[in-house]
Structures are given as C-alpha cells and as structure tokens.
Amino acid sequence: MNEKKRIPKSAVSRLSLYLREIQRLEKDGRDRVSSTELGEFTDLTDAQVRKDLSYFGNFGTSGSGYEIATLKASLRKILxxxxxxxIVLVGVGNIGSALLRYPGFKHEGFVIKEAYDVDRNKIGVRYDELVVKDVADINKNEKGKAAKIAIIAVPEKAAQDVADILVKSNVKCILNFAPVVLKVPEGVTVRNIDLSTELENFSFLLSFSK
Amino acid sequence: MNEKKRIPKSAVSRLSLYLREIQRLEKDGRDRVSSTELGEFTDLTDAQVRKDLSYFGNFGTSGSGYEIATLKASLRKILxxxxxxxIVLVGVGNIGSALLRYPGFKHEGFVIKEAYDVDRNKIGVRYDELVVKDVADINKNEKGKAAKIAIIAVPEKAAQDVADILVKSNVKCILNFAPVVLKVPEGVTVRNIDLSTELENFSFLLSFSK
DNA sequence: AATTGTGAAATTGTTCACAGCA
DNA sequence: TGCTGTGAACAATTTCACAATT
Structure with a gap:
C-alpha cells in the first residue's frame, strides 16, 4: 500500500533473486509460495523477504502466501x-568476447547491440549478427544513442576515457569490469565487477583464519 | 591502536581500492597521501578512509597524512x-576460459592451478601449463587439497553439486558466477558475481526514471 | 597549520513481534 | 489457524566534529 518508504538500495538486487526463485518454482509446477520458503531458497529471513516485497506493493495474501503467477508478473514489471x-559493449578482449558469446543475456531481456574495440585485429570480427567496430566511431553511431546500458571491458588505462565517451552518447548505466573507480556525472550509475577485490577479500579471510 | 572494534564487512573491499590507488600513486613517484586525496580517488569521504584504515592500525601521521611505502606494505600484509x-576453476565455458586466459591474476597474486569441466571436448585442452581435467577427478587430485579458493563458472544446474564437491575437497572461499544461491556450511564464504542481477538493477532504474 | 584517529550523532538497513486478515 | 504487512526495536555503517599530534 505504501509506495513512499525509503527503499534500501540492496532491496532491488534481492528482488532479482526472488524473481529467479519463483520462476524456478513455477517451472516445477508450484503456484504459491510463502515468505519463509522464499527466504530458505535465497538464504534470507522471512521478515526480509516480506519487507522487501512490501516496499513495492501488497503482493501476498494473509494465511496463504504469495501466488507465483501474480508475484512473477509484478516483479518482472518492477525490474x-x-x-x-x-547494451553497448566496449572492449572485446577476454571478458568482452566471453560476454558476446554468452547466450543467456537474450533470454534475460538484454542484448549486446553494438561492440567496440581499439584493436585493429578485433575490429571487423563478426559475432552472430554483430560486427565489432572501431571505438573512435561510438559517437558517430546513431543506434548508440538508443542504448542506455553499457559494459566496459577495456584495460584500466582506457576505462575512464571510454566512460566519458559513453556518458556523452547518453548512456545512463555502466557495468564496469575495469579495476578503476570511474568518475561520472550525477544521474549516471556505475556498478563495478572487480575480480581482484573479490579475490582479495578471500586472501584477507584466509590469511587471518590460519 | 585498537584492533578489537567491529569491522564493517565492506571495509575490506575498500582496503583493496585504497591499495590500488596508492600503488598507482607510488608509480607516479608520490610518497605521501592524505585521507582527503585518497577519498577523492575512490569516491569516498575522507572520514570513511580514515575510519577504515583505523580498524587495522595507526598508519598515518597527524599533520602530514600517510606515507605511501608504509601504507602499501601494511595493506598488502592485511590483504x-x-x-x-x-585457485581451482570449475567450468571452462565462456567465462571460465576467459578467466584462464586473463593474465592479470598472476600479477595480483592469484594463479589458476587447476581447471575442470564435464565436457569431453574441453577436457584435455591445454592453457599454458594447465590442462583441463574431468570434473569427476576433483576429489582424486592431491593438489586440489592445497587450493582454498575456487571459482565456479558452470551452468546453474551443476553449480550446487560442484560447490558440494569443492567444500569436501577443503575449499574455503568460492567465487560463484552461476545464477544460484549456493548452500555451503559455516566457515565457507561465497561471493556471487551475478550479471543478471546487475543488469536488472539497471533495467529497474531505467524503467522508473523514464 | 594541517591532518590524523575516534567517540558520539546521524543515518541506513535488518529483525522482531504482533495486529489483522483470509 | 497460518501467514502477511508493518511499526517499533535493534544493529550496522557512515558521517560529524574536534581533541590530539606532528
């Protein structure tokens, strides 16, 4: 009922998990689920599940939980x-080309529509219907103005320049694989995927526990 | 001075950022840095920087900031x-093979020492000194018992089984690329890299702002 | 004069616990 | 009776602001 409460920024990520689980349940033929059960599947408390969902609406029914079909439709809409x-991809190296080949995106509602690189050897290479273009041409591209989501998978030194170009071409969300803190104007969201940092969390833990 | 305060779990990730930045500064020939400056580079407040560092020791000098050589040595030790x-890698598909080819790891102090897959076509393939082995042989492998860090890059359906095997073979930290919430016993840490969730955060933002 | 280290305050996020509904 | 939705309690994290230090 209440649409104006402060939503924790992590709630949206959890919504993704809930959606994934109820889609799994739906495939198994289930048609209802409780917050307790959803919590078990996602390793969260039942209260967390209910609170998260309540930020976005009243999806459940007292006494009998959530109807999967309805909840699924609602979550899909919200997300x-x-x-x-x-999506625009910049950088067709190891990670970039893995993403280009990854078939899962399309199924999840995302398509890499353009790919750019600086490397002469990579420019012109074809992945399905998509041909890798010269990074110098990002701005020239008309379709570039349609994509609001970009993935940066270039070496660290190039990443900020690429980000600047992307921002100019009207990208609003950047998934950054480069190990750099990107500077972007307000209104542009960056999420970092930083393997070194993840692994350093591990080496920290391991160094201390033994 | 105080080593017993509660350390926020996110502090360690930020330590990684600080280390990265001071190493960059060191290369540029700098030898001191202040919390304000480090905050600018990492998009954090100066207070956050000081507080984070203070969880681990007194590295700074009033009036003149932090000496880069010392701070670097300390952070490297902590991390x-x-x-x-x-590292043990399981799953040599798109992402897995990109990680195998990624040269950066070694430089950061991590090496993929073993790689496994189920796919007959992938088993036996050579990447540098490393040959992809049959996933059925993980437990048999002696060296497997040395690696405490694993990367799971298998399809969703196989991920939990792989995690179970890894846990048995004494892995303590798992970096999981599969879109599943893994169930592991206490004492085992999982960090998820979930592209769908990241992208859904974006589609959520974009749907609402326009 | 500049800048750290840190208690205390403010903010943000999670869990509790229960009234109210199906 | 079983389970949601939620205000209130609690916990974690960040920011403030300033005494102490070089």
Whole structure:
C-alpha cells in the first residue's frame, strides 16, 4: 500500500533473486509460495523477504502466501523485464568476447547491440549478427544513442576515457569490469565487477583464519 | 591502536581500492597521501578512509597524512598479498576460459592451478601449463587439497553439486558466477558475481526514471 | 597549520513481534 | 489457524566534529 518508504538500495538486487526463485518454482509446477520458503531458497529471513516485497506493493495474501503467477508478473514489471534492453559493449578482449558469446543475456531481456574495440585485429570480427567496430566511431553511431546500458571491458588505462565517451552518447548505466573507480556525472550509475577485490577479500579471510 | 572494534564487512573491499590507488600513486613517484586525496580517488569521504584504515592500525601521521611505502606494505600484509594463492576453476565455458586466459591474476597474486569441466571436448585442452581435467577427478587430485579458493563458472544446474564437491575437497572461499544461491556450511564464504542481477538493477532504474 | 584517529550523532538497513486478515 | 504487512526495536555503517599530534 505504501509506495513512499525509503527503499534500501540492496532491496532491488534481492528482488532479482526472488524473481529467479519463483520462476524456478513455477517451472516445477508450484503456484504459491510463502515468505519463509522464499527466504530458505535465497538464504534470507522471512521478515526480509516480506519487507522487501512490501516496499513495492501488497503482493501476498494473509494465511496463504504469495501466488507465483501474480508475484512473477509484478516483479518482472518492477525490474523492467518485458522490454529487450540494448547494451553497448566496449572492449572485446577476454571478458568482452566471453560476454558476446554468452547466450543467456537474450533470454534475460538484454542484448549486446553494438561492440567496440581499439584493436585493429578485433575490429571487423563478426559475432552472430554483430560486427565489432572501431571505438573512435561510438559517437558517430546513431543506434548508440538508443542504448542506455553499457559494459566496459577495456584495460584500466582506457576505462575512464571510454566512460566519458559513453556518458556523452547518453548512456545512463555502466557495468564496469575495469579495476578503476570511474568518475561520472550525477544521474549516471556505475556498478563495478572487480575480480581482484573479490579475490582479495578471500586472501584477507584466509590469511587471518590460519 | 585498537584492533578489537567491529569491522564493517565492506571495509575490506575498500582496503583493496585504497591499495590500488596508492600503488598507482607510488608509480607516479608520490610518497605521501592524505585521507582527503585518497577519498577523492575512490569516491569516498575522507572520514570513511580514515575510519577504515583505523580498524587495522595507526598508519598515518597527524599533520602530514600517510606515507605511501608504509601504507602499501601494511595493506598488502592485511590483504594477504605476498603469497601466491592457488585457485581451482570449475567450468571452462565462456567465462571460465576467459578467466584462464586473463593474465592479470598472476600479477595480483592469484594463479589458476587447476581447471575442470564435464565436457569431453574441453577436457584435455591445454592453457599454458594447465590442462583441463574431468570434473569427476576433483576429489582424486592431491593438489586440489592445497587450493582454498575456487571459482565456479558452470551452468546453474551443476553449480550446487560442484560447490558440494569443492567444500569436501577443503575449499574455503568460492567465487560463484552461476545464477544460484549456493548452500555451503559455516566457515565457507561465497561471493556471487551475478550479471543478471546487475543488469536488472539497471533495467529497474531505467524503467522508473523514464 | 594541517591532518590524523575516534567517540558520539546521524543515518541506513535488518529483525522482531504482533495486529489483522483470509 | 497460518501467514502477511508493518511499526517499533535493534544493529550496522557512515558521517560529524574536534581533541590530539606532528
């Protein structure tokens, strides 16, 4: 009922988990689920599940939990699933080309519509219907203005320049694989995927526990 | 001075950022840095920087900031850098093979020492000194018992089984690329890298802001 | 004069516990 | 009776602000 409460920023990520689980349950033929059960699947408390869902609406029924079909539709709507989101990829190295080959995106509602690189050897290479273009041409590209989501998978030194170009071409969300803290203007969101940091968390833990 | 205060779990990740930045500064020939400056580089407040560092020791000098050489040595020690950490990789698909080819790990103190897959076509394939082995042989492998860090890059359906095997073979830290919430016993740490969730955060933002 | 280290305050996020509904 | 939705309690994290230090 209440749409104006402060939503913790982590709640949206958890919504993704809930959606994934109820889609799994739906495939198994289930048609209802309780917050307790959803909590078990996602390793969260039942209260957390209910609170998260309550930020976005009243999806449940007292006494009998959540109807999977309804909850699924609601979560998909909230998460913007329904549209196919075009993505610009910059950097077709190890990680970039893995992403290009990854078939899962399309199924999840995302498509890499353009890919750019600086490397002469990579420019012109074809992945399905997509041809890798010269990074110098990002701005020239008309379709570039349609994509609001970008993935940066270039070496650290190039990442900020690429980010600047992307921001100019109207990208609003950047998934950054480069080990750099990108500077972007307000209104642009960056999420970092930083393997070194993840692994350093591990080496920290391991160094201390033994 | 105070080593017993509660350390926020996110502090260690930030330590990684600080280390990265001071190493960058060191290369540029700098030898001191202030919390304000380090905050600018990492997009954090100066207070956050000081508080984070203070959880681990008194590295700074009133009036003149932090000496880069000292701080670097301290952070490297805290983060367990110095040893070369062996990693087991399971799943040599798109992402797995990108990680195998990624040269950066070694430089950061991590080496993929073993790689496994189920796919007959992938088993036996050579990447440098490393040959992909049959996933059925993980337990048999002696060296497997040395690696405490594992990366799971298998399809969703196989991930939990792989995690169970890894836990049995004494792995304590798992970096999981599969879109599943893994169930592991106490004492085992999982960190998830979940592209769908990241992208869904974006589609959520974009759906609401326009 | 500049800048750290840190209690205390403010903010943000999670869990409790229960009234109210199906 | 079983389970949601939620205000209130609690916990964790960040920011403030300033005494102490070089």
């Amino acid at each position: 913007g699933k329904g549209a196919m989101w075009p | 367990g850098k110095g040893a070369m950490w062996p």
